[in-house]
Amino acid sequence: MIPFIDLSLQQRRIRSQLEAAMLRVLDHGGYIMGPEVYELERQLSAFCGARHTLSCSNGTDAIALIMRAKNVGPGDAVFVPSFTFAATAEVVAWMGATVVFVDVLQNTFNIDPTSLEKGIQKAKRLGLRPCGVIPVDLYGQAADYDAIGAIADEHGLWVIADAAQSFGGTYKGRNIGTLAESTTTSFYPSKPLGAYGDAGAIFTENEELLNILHSLRVHGQGEDKYENIRIGINGRCDTLQAAILIEKLSIFPDEISLRQQVANRYSEGLGDLVITPFIERNCLSAWAQYTIKVDPEKRTEIMEGLKAEGIPTMIHYAIPLHHQKAYSHYPTATGTLPVSESLAHCVLSLPMHAYLEPQLQDHIINCLRNVVTQLGAKKAA
Numbered sequence: 001m002i003p004f005i006d007l008s009l010q011q012r013r014i015r016s017q018l019e020a021a022m023l024r025v026l027d028h029g030g031y032i033m034g035p036e037v038y039e040l041e042r043q044l045s046a047f048c049g050a051r052h053t054l055s056c057s058n059g060t061d062a063i064a065l066i067m068r069a070k071n072v073g074p075g076d077a078v079f080v081p082s083f084t085f086a087a088t089a090e091v092v093a094w095m096g097a098t099v100v101f102v103d104v105l106q107n108t109f110n111i112d113p114t115s116l117e118k119g120i121q122k123a124k125r126l127g128l129r130p131c132g133v134i135p136v137d138l139y140g141q142a143a144d145y146d147a148i149g150a151i152a153d154e155h156g157l158w159v160i161a162d163a164a165q166s167f168g169g170t171y172k173g174r175n176i177g178t179l180a181e182s183t184t185t186s187f188y189p190s191k192p193l194g195a196y197g198d199a200g201a202i203f204t205e206n207e208e209l210l211n212i213l214h215s216l217r218v219h220g221q222g223e224d225k226y227e228n229i230r231i232g233i234n235g236r237c238d239t240l241q242a243a244i245l246i247e248k249l250s251i252f253p254d255e256i257s258l259r260q261q262v263a264n265r266y267s268e269g270l271g272d273l274v275i276t277p278f279i280e281r282n283c284l285s286a287w288a289q290y291t292i293k294v295d296p297e298k299r300t301e302i303m304e305g306l307k308a309e310g311i312p313t314m315i316h317y318a319i320p321l322h323h324q325k326a327y328s329h330y331p332t333a334t335g336t337l338p339v340s341e342s343l344a345h346c347v348l349s350l351p352m353h354a355y356l357e358p359q360l361q362d363h364i365i366n367c368l369r370n371v372v373t374q375l376g377a378k379k380a381a
């Protein structure tokens, strides 16, 4: 079986730099909040243009830290797309607030502004206080921040951009990390910019928020290490992960363009066969996933056909969150969320990483073409 995401090829490219970076940490011994952590934050700000960057333990804690800073709690409604990874909703539930699930758009897979409006009305009818929205940039493409920002302003909501999958991408010429008051990302190893363990970051323009986040990241500490002025968490990014990320960041712009080339090759090879990803004009996806839509009746057979050829595929995500056992008691913007429900049955992610060789990719494309054609599952012309 070929790897779904091959991290070894990237490692080979910068192995000696990674080893040197890790050895430097072993030599200075500052494993917690060592110099690399601050250097990474500086470089991430420079990369995306955010005023402030705060590194942290992972992409889930990143969202939780901001909500904690905003004192989100019982009675508050936070709007989250149903078609996302569980972490986005999980942190709202942690705060004791109410998740209100919103539908997504058929073409971009991202939060539907019309459904968001309906969710706000629904929350009010339920006697909840609408307080914030967490758009997700699914598979690497930014949500429509202009439309969401206008709704948020009208209703006094904060916006936390969950850019776990999209860091490195752009929206209308602006970098991910600068599109909302605060943005979070994940450096989980398989993300476009991935560490060799867990790590994440918060980007924000708001200095007051930043100061609170600094404290929350280290157990709510005050001026002194052992003074606790609020209840926080252990949310730091390890120095070793920061050292690794600095090396990976140096080749990240090149990798983003390599990912774009891989995406283009897929779209050219498959556009007439299945529904290939739609990217808005003036937006650049970070291509965390390359996800096609296929006939829901034939998806399992397509996956099996590819597996028989040694090609792995994945479903992101087979169950929308409002149908997941842990979340099914939370309200939805409308009775059903038809787009999230139908996408869950037809999406299929193909192997995607910056170092996918054209020859291997052509093999994947050809196998998919054969399997889909044999099954009579070609999209309608």
Ligand SMILES: Cc1ncc(COP(=O)(O)O)c(C=O)c1O
Pocket: 058, 059, 060, 061, 084, 085, 087, 088, 136, 162, 164, 165, 185, 186, 187, 188, 198, 199, 200
């Ligand atoms: C959309 C989304 N949000 C949040 C997260 C959480 O990130 P982490 O795994 O670093 O906690 C992920 C990770 O997969 C994600 O895909």
